[in-house]
Amino acid sequence: MPGRRKPRPVFEHTADGIVLNLGDDERALLGRLLDELRSLLLGDDPAMQPLLRRLFPPAYLAGEHAEAEADYQRFMREELVASRLSAISAVDEVLRSPRPFDEGTAMGMLHALNNVRLVLGTLLDVGEDHDPDDIDDDDPMAGEHHLYMFLSWLVNSLVVALGGPD
Numbered sequence: 001m002p003g004r005r006k007p008r009p010v011f012e013h014t015a016d017g018i019v020l021n022l023g024d025d026e027r028a029l030l031g032r033l034l035d036e037l038r039s040l041l042l043g044d045d046p047a048m049q050p051l052l053r054r055l056f057p058p059a060y061l062a063g064e065h066a067e068a069e070a071d072y073q074r075f076m077r078e079e080l081v082a083s084r085l086s087a088i089s090a091v092d093e094v095l096r097s098p099r100p101f102d103e104g105t106a107m108g109m110l111h112a113l114n115n116v117r118l119v120l121g122t123l124l125d126v127g128e129d130h131d132p133d134d135i136d137d138d139d140p141m142a143g144e145h146h147l148y149m150f151l152s153w154l155v156n157s158l159v160v161a162l163g164g165p166d
Contacts, residue, residue, distance in 0.1 A: 010154065011161035017100030018161050027095045033116045033151075034088045040119065041081050054118040056080060087112040103162060110158050117151040124148060 012019045022030075040048055041055075056077060060069040087108035094101050094109060101109075121130075124144055135145045 009161065010157045011106075013161045013164055014100060017102050018106045018158075019098075019100045020094055030113075030154075031092065031095050033147075034091055034112060037112070037116050037119060038085060038088050041084055051119050051122050054122050055084065055115055084112070084115055087115070106158060106162055110155060110162070113151055113155050113158065117148060117155060120144060120148050120151065 008021045010021055012021055020027075040052060056073065058069050059072040059076075060066075090105050090108040091112045094105060120126075124130075124141060126148060132145060132149050135142055139145070
């Protein structure tokens with residue numbers, strides 16, 4: 001229709017940087033999810049550690065390399081946690097500010113959003129054959145599946161925005 005404006009993308013690559021076009025409720029939701037991820041990363045509850053398995057995948061898969069794998073996890077985990085916490089902090093700043101941000105911050109946001117998505121996917125046992133259309137509305141985890149798809153959409157939208165201005 002003439003005169004009808006195209007809706008703004010959720011992530012918009014402008015001459016000043018990348019702009020996040022989300023409302024306050026969505027920004028607050030992302031902030032809460034990132035707070036939960038931060039708590040998981042800093043927590044030492046063994047019951048919660050399986051949720052993080054996709055964030056700390058094994059470097060050595062073969063059983064004969066178990067010692068090398070243990071060394072890798074011992075030496076790298078702290079660095080990986082620190083980089084994930086840094087990305088969460090960068091996203092926190094973006095969520096509180098309407099200002100455009102640079103591609104470095106966007107990459108941190110991409111990692112942080114995807115990390116939340118990976119943890120949620122682990123909780124939901126999402127695999128390559130996951131089809132959101134197969135989830136019934138009365139499924140007790142339907143809301144979590146919708147949240148997973150929302151996060152997937154955000155990650156994809158940010159990847160598109162990182163591709164450059166339209």
